[in-house]
Amino acid sequence: MDSNQNQVINVERMQALEAWLTTTQTKITQVNGQRKYGGPPEGWEGPQPGPKCEVFIKHIPRESYEDLLLPLFGSVGPLWEFRLMMNFSGHNRGFAYAKYGSSEVAEKAVRLLHGRQLLPGRPLIVCLSNEKRRLRVTSLPNRVDQDELLQVLYGMVVGVEGLSMESQPPRAKTVSAVVVFSSHHQAAMAKRVLGEAFWKQFGIRVGVHWNSPKMELSEDRLRQRPPRGPPPAPKHGRISHRDSHRSAPRRPPDFCRAVGGPVGGPVSGPIGARRASVRASAAASLQKRCSELGVGQPTFDFSCESTGPDGRLPAKFVVNISRVGVFRGTMRLLPRPTASGCLAAAREVAATAILQWMEVKLIIQ
CATH class of the missing domain: 3.30.70.330 (RRM (RNA recognition motif) domain)
Known part of the structure; x- marks a missing residue:
């Protein structure tokens, strides 16, 4: 003191x-x-x-x-x-x-x-001032994709300019990333909130520290913000139950899979949609979106299996939106202390996947 x-x-x-x-x-x-x-x-x-x-x-x-x-x-x-x-x-x-x-x-x-x-x-x-602008985020799941992590960080904090991943042995359970910010002040503010943000949104504990110059990563491995441009225009028209099955869900972002997202969820939406899904409750956002479109409220059904060798809980989801169709997929969740916690996490994963699909594919005329 x-x-x-x-x-x-x-x-x-x-x-x-x-x-x-x-x-x-x-x-x-x-x-x-x-x-x-x-x-x-x-x-x-x-x-x-x-x-x-x-x-x-x-x-x-x-x-x-x-x-x-x-x-x-x-x-x-x-x-x-x-x-x-x-x-x-x-x-x-x-x-x-x-x-x-x-x-x-x-x-x-x-x-x-x-x-x-x-x-x-x-x-x-x-x-x-040396204006430290780089944070080291440690204990990330080893399957985290660099570009997907960058998108997640954009949704959590402001001032992110780019990041680089640290090489790890193939059997390493965790990886580290160096995140570059526009200013020292933005980096300092991010240092205060990133650990709690990862825990609340994904249920994982990460370390957040100032990056030592001795541990600096090469600039040629830096991933930066992609050029901004208009999102791809969605196809117009009513989506029927049959059409929803024909537009089969595809593999979601690697980052979501690594931290407990769906293994077979719908195609990911544009950057703005992914950032919004990180900030707010996905289930509440989906209910609001369905109300705005007048398609009926979603109903969720889940079935779980025993914990796998990687410590995650395999689960299946079926979500029915009456005027849109039935969405099916699988996920691998990090176990929660209570059954209600697992259910809430599963609901968020399923709702996130559907929201991303709707942003790209669904316009009700």
């Missing part, structure tokens, strides 16, 4: 900060253990900063706040963002990040402000 957390707050310094914020009408937002100015500030002109535009500041005196720091670092050039790390006591944690509009201004800040003293005998350390 920080030994300074029990220090008494200097009331005069806090009053000076509040007076300065009121006089200058500076807006500061408290977000996840930090106070943030800008990002960008009001009236900012110019593009969003690129790489090497951020500086890292440490050895900040504990009772030095934005009323001292923003004018000092803003004297070098306009600030796009300034983030001061805070603890629960109200003291700063001794370090901050300042981001400028260009790498030239950031380098100028390092030259002019490194060693500057806010208090006698307390020189600041100012250097270019």
